[in-house]
Amino acid sequence: MNTQTRIMQDAAAPAQPTCSNDSNKEKLIADLKTVVADGEQLIREAAGTSVESFAVLRSRFEGTLDDARAKIGRARSAVQANAQCATRSTQAFVRENPWASAGVTAAAGVVLGFLLGRRKAPGADQNAE
Secondary structure, rough: OOOOHHHHHHHHOOOOOOOOOOHHHHHHHHHHHHHHHHHHHHHHHHHOOOOOHHHHHHHHHHHHHHHHHHHHHHHHHHHHHHHHHHHHHHHHHHHHOOOHHHHHHHHHHHHHHHHHHHOOOHHHHHHOO
């Protein structure tokens, strides 16, 4: 296949989205740390409060938990989107390079078979005696 044909095929192929979850992961960790810090602060404030103040603190904490649940839901959606992106990328690679994919799979099978074959069966030492 010549270079010009390859360039035309690449231009006609749909653009593959980039699969990046580093920023989403960092944002989720920061949000969860904030929720934990808010919870700890509310527990400290609740130690010396009256029943009425405790109800206010409880409603504030429930709001914080609702926010955390919403953020976790968004993170779950982002993880699902990244998994779908990785699946599409893998499928595209296998379609473009079927023999390379088969070779990698065969090599992985040989290595796995070798490693599993080296494991001793339970009671193998007892049978040798």
